[in-house]
Amino acid sequence: MNNSRKTQAWISLMIWVVIIAAIIAAPAVLPVFRLNLLGRYLSLAIVALGVDLIWGFTGLLSLGQGIFFALGGYCAAMYLQLNSAFEFPNGIPEFFGLYGVEKLPFFWEPFNSPIFALIAIWLIPSLVAGVLGFLVFRNRIKGVYFSILTQASLLVFFNLFNGQQKLINGTNGLKTDVTLLFGQMVGSDVVQRWFFWISAVLVIFAWLFSKWIVRDRFGNILIAIRDDEARVRFTGYNPTIFKTIIFAIAGGLAGISGALYTVQSGIVSPQFMTVPFSIEMVIWVAVGGRGTLLGAILGAVVINYAKSLVSEALPASWMFIQGGLFILVVTALPEGVLGWIQRGGIRNLLVKVGFSRNIATYPKLEIADREDMKV
Amino acid sequence: MQLIIESLFNGVAIGSVLLVAALGLAIVFGLMGVINLAHGELMMLGAYSTYVTQLLFKQIPMLKPFYDIYVIVAIGIAFIVSGVVGILLERSIIKRLYGSPLETLLATWGVSLILQQFVRSVPLAYGSGVVVALLIALSSPLLLPDDLLAGTKGKFIKAGTWFLSAIAGITTGGILSSLVSKLGRASARNVDVTAPSWMRGGIEVFGTTFPKTRLLIILITLISVVLVSIFLSKSSWGIRIRAVTQNRSMSDCLGISTETVDVLTFGIGSGLAGVAGVAVSLLGSVGPNVGGSYIVGCFMVVVLGGVGNLLGTIIASLSIGVMTDLIGAGRLLTIWPTMPSPLASTIDFFATTSMARVMIFALIVIFLQFRPAGLFPQKGRMVES
Numbered sequence: 110m111n112n113s114r115k116t117q118a119w120i121s122l123m124i125w126v127v128i129i130a131a132i133i134a135a136p137a138v139l140p141v142f143r144l145n146l147l148g149r150y151l152s153l154a155i156v157a158l159g160v161d162l163i164w165g166f167t168g169l170l171s172l173g174q175g176i177f178f179a180l181g182g183y184c185a186a187m188y189l190q191l192n193s194a195f196e197f198p199n200g201i202p203e204f205f206g207l208y209g210v211e212k213l214p215f216f217w218e219p220f221n222s223p224i225f226a227l228i229a230i231w232l233i234p235s236l237v238a239g240v241l242g243f244l245v246f247r248n249r250i251k252g253v254y255f256s257i258l259t260q261a262s263l264l265v266f267f268n269l270f271n272g273q274q275k276l277i278n279g280t281n282g283l284k285t286d287v288t289l290l291f292g293q294m295v296g297s298d299v300v301q302r303w304f305f306w307i308s309a310v311l312v313i314f315a316w317l318f319s320k321w322i323v324r325d326r327f328g329n330i331l332i333a334i335r336d337d338e339a340r341v342r343f344t345g346y347n348p349t350i351f352k353t354i355i356f357a358i359a360g361g362l363a364g365i366s367g368a369l370y371t372v373q374s375g376i377v378s379p380q381f382m383t384v385p386f387s388i389e390m391v392i393w394v395a396v397g398g399r400g401t402l403l404g405a406i407l408g409a410v411v412i413n414y415a416k417s418l419v420s421e422a423l424p425a426s427w428m429f430i431q432g433g434l435f436i437l438v439v440t441a442l443p444e445g446v447l448g449w450i451q452r453g454g455i456r457n458l459l460v461k462v463g464f465s466r467n468i469a470t471y472p473k474l475e476i477a478d479r480e481d482m483k484v
Numbered sequence: 485m486q487l488i489i490e491s492l493f494n495g496v497a498i499g500s501v502l503l504v505a506a507l508g509l510a511i512v513f514g515l516m517g518v519i520n521l522a523h524g525e526l527m528m529l530g531a532y533s534t535y536v537t538q539l540l541f542k543q544i545p546m547l548k549p550f551y552d553i554y555v556i557v558a559i560g561i562a563f564i565v566s567g568v569v570g571i572l573l574e575r576s577i578i579k580r581l582y583g584s585p586l587e588t589l590l591a592t593w594g595v596s597l598i599l600q601q602f603v604r605s606v607p608l609a610y611g612s613g614v615v616v617a618l619l620i621a622l623s624s625p626l627l628l629p630d631d632l633l634a635g636t637k638g639k640f641i642k643a644g645t646w647f648l649s650a651i652a653g654i655t656t657g658g659i660l661s662s663l664v665s666k667l668g669r670a671s672a673r674n675v676d677v678t679a680p681s682w683m684r685g686g687i688e689v690f691g692t693t694f695p696k697t698r699l700l701i702i703l704i705t706l707i708s709v710v711l712v713s714i715f716l717s718k719s720s721w722g723i724r725i726r727a728v729t730q731n732r733s734m735s736d737c738l739g740i741s742t743e744t745v746d747v748l749t750f751g752i753g754s755g756l757a758g759v760a761g762v763a764v765s766l767l768g769s770v771g772p773n774v775g776g777s778y779i780v781g782c783f784m785v786v787v788l789g790g791v792g793n794l795l796g797t798i799i800a801s802l803s804i805g806v807m808t809d810l811i812g813a814g815r816l817l818t819i820w821p822t823m824p825s826p827l828a829s830t831i832d833f834f835a836t837t838s839m840a841r842v843m844i845f846a847l848i849v850i851f852l853q854f855r856p857a858g859l860f861p862q863k864g865r866m867v868e869s
Binding site: 247 | 577
């Protein structure tokens with residue numbers, strides 16, 4: 110046990126050294142296009158952390174994280190649009206002119222303030238998540254029902270944003286790459302390089318934050334809810350509160366992630382709220398290893414990078430690969446890649462092919478050991 | 485009065501598509517606790533089988549005289565196609581995942597992606613060939629005598645049937661692609677199913693016109709619901725399915741083969757998705773994404789109607805249909821034109837199909853605050869979890 114803890118610590122330390130070295134080296138090595146892609150995927154890692162917190166630790170499979178992701182993106186885009194609106198007629202963003210709107214809708218007003226925008230990016234998504242979560246969890250709706258409801262609410266938000274041309278430019282979305290920030294074009298190389306650094310730093314902060322959340326009693330209760338919610342309730346805890354809080358936190362993380370992704374991809378649109386994208390978030394976590402925070406980050410970055418490489422080479426095959434990945438991970442590798450390694454997967458594999466000798470242990474102790482690490 | 489009838493008819497028409505689609509989903513969900521995210525894609529397969537059937541009846545000289553009844557043949561074919569694919573899905577993937585519904589959810593999503601891309605990149609002729617091959621391979625163990633399949637010899641015979649069915653599939657694909665030119669090429673474009681002449685136009689009753697296609701869809705739904713309810717309540721396998729739905733382990737103890745029940749249920753549920761696909765193909769053009777636009781409505785029906793209850797599914801889908809029409813077409817405004825203006829503008833805001841969905845979802849969430857387990861919750865003393 111002690112030994113395996115040590116190896117685990119070593120493994121994660123090594124992964125971290127590699128990650129940080131890669132992040133530091135990336136801007137020097139990669140062309141701006143690739144760097145921008147990497148920055149986007151790092152920001153997606155933040156939403157993956159949120160998914161891991163609610164699914165990997167608490168057992169709530171949300172298929173609607175795209176809502177909070179897009180809300181964060183919209184908050185950032187609205188501020189940027191207003192920030193560079195002075196050159197257009199009426200001093201409001203350009204697209205309003207297309208629909209004959211002359212006065213700024215009331216909910217745009219507060220986004221004139223950068224401080225409000227910075228707070229709104231995480232607060233609005235987490236409030237929406239909190240309210241939605243509370244209404245659902247209060248009734249002890251869980252499992253598959255919860256997943257369907259989140260997916261349905263995702264579609265509802267999609268329809269809501271998609272149809273409102275006059276309020277938020279509907280299906281065209283809000284562009285950010287031609288807006289100004291500190292007098293610089295957001296789409297310019299300099300600003301994009303800065304956003305890469307911000308994403309990298311925020312991923313690490315989000316990781317530390319998630320680590321802090323799951324570290325002690327609060328985290329234990331989350332895991333207990335995942336493993337046996339009825340027993341948690343009988344022990345005197347109210348699972349609703351814990352589920353609502355963690356769902357709101359995941360929503361906030363999704364908001365931050367969405368804002369970073371928006372400024373780096375240059376546009377936010379209702380496409381962020383399509384069903385496939387939200388389910389993809391789950392698969393990043395599933396492949397990386399649910400219940401392992403590092404796995405979520407690695408899953409998000411590696412799969413997305415692979416996706417962009419594969420889609421450039423063979424556009425049609427990505428759907429097959431992705432579909433196969435879903436099935437494979439669920440049936441063959443339920444703990445994900447990192448979980449499999451942490452569970453001694455490599456050693457077991459070596460034993461199976463005959464390269465390494467099985468270590469003699471007391472099977473019973475081994476089982477007890479596994480049980481408390483079970484994810 | 486006329487307005488109310490028209491509105492009700494439209495609502496029932498919308499609801500009946502939902503009903504036949506949600507019926508299969510609800511049966512499978514009730515029995516196995518599995519939400520099949522590939523259900524929409526099974527509908528899509530049903531819609532494409534309608535298209536293929538139509539082309540066959542149009543272009544093969546032997547079948548040409550019977551063109552008028554191709555829709556009825558298509559219903560059967562769609563049921564078989566979707567049912568076979570559903571059974572394959574159950575046997576190969578879902579079987580391994582019982583007891584972990586969330587994992588099943590993800591796996592079926594993977595399947596739905598693969599099915600979508602399959603339709604895009606494989607010509608329909610060879611797609612039909614694959615279905616034929618699967619049909620032969622999956623049904624051969626039932627047709628061959630048991631003692632032939634036992635032991636080592638049986639393994640070879642099984643492998644042989646798979647080999648033969650693969651050949652049969654390829655041959656079918658080849659024949660179809662040479663006979664019907666449109667089936668030979670893969671295309672991601674949407675296709676259109678044209679209704680035979682007797683189904684076009686409408687029937688006029690009391691000054692209101694009812695489109696015949698809609699009436700046919702309502703009829704199809706009615707027949708499927710009646711057949712399913714007779715099957716579930718009267719036939720011995722139907723009773724077994726209900727027993728397993730109520731208590732799986734006890735049914736197992738009493739000698740019901742739960743494995744057979746699972747296959748049967750999944751086959752029927754998926755087949756109903758295929759029938760729904762026929763209805764969908766009559767309403768609009770058919771593309772690889774056609775299932776996605778209906779699937780969420782089906783989820784809402786299942787959530788609202790509760791698990792394992794046919795009546796709940798029927799009431800839920802019809803009321804969602806009527807509500808969609810009421811809100812989406814802004815009918816309240818036409819019925820009550822002198823409504824106070826703030827209310828009128830709110831209703832006007834929601835008077836599109838997509839905004840009607842927003843409103844209905846909000847209403848369902850509010851409803852669930854009072855009845856968390858749907859319209860007809862299952863009674864029992866179990867602590868659910």
